[in-house]
Amino acid sequence: MSFSLDPISAISLKAEAKVLRDERARAGAPITHSAALELVARAHGFRDWNTARAALPERVATPVQVGExxxxxxxxxxxxxxxxxxxxxxxxxxxxxxxxxxxxxxxxxxxxxxxxxxxxxxxxxxxxxxxxxxxxxxxxxxxxxx
Incomplete structure (x- = not known):
């Protein structure tokens, strides 16, 4: 699994955690969603998921929005x-x-x-x-x- 370094958001980390959880399940070593969130947060340099969630925006900025x-x-x-x-x-x-x-x-x-x-x-x-x-x-x- 590859991780993007910039820019990241809470949503992108949640998506990475879901991919990690799915990969582990296919490999026969399932983990909980919360464990996957913790691993992803640490992989991005955060102490834990709560620290990452507090530091990151919900979404990444977009250049424009639909309808604009x-x-x-x-x-x-x-x-x-x-x-x-x-x-x-x-x-x-x-x-x-x-x-x-x-x-x-x-x-x-x-x-x-x-x-x-x-x-x-x-x-x-x-x-x-x-x-x-x-x-x-x-x-x-x-x-x-x-």
Missing amino acids: RVKGTYLGQPFEGIVIGVNLMTDMQHYQVTVKFDDPVDVVTSELFSAFRQRVTSTVDVYGVSPARTGNGEPQMRLSRA
């Missing part, structure tokens, strides 16, 4: 739209965000043809910036609250 109005650029083109999906990625540092644009965005820079998109899904960090880059080195998506 956003603006930004996608493949270099400006957009405004609404967030219709946000999922925390397994690395606990990136989010898969789905945005429905108010007006379709032409994602092709060629003058010979166009390719319009009205709904896109992109991976962004907590600041709303995509780690993936276009050919000119710019992030594929930059988004912020409108």
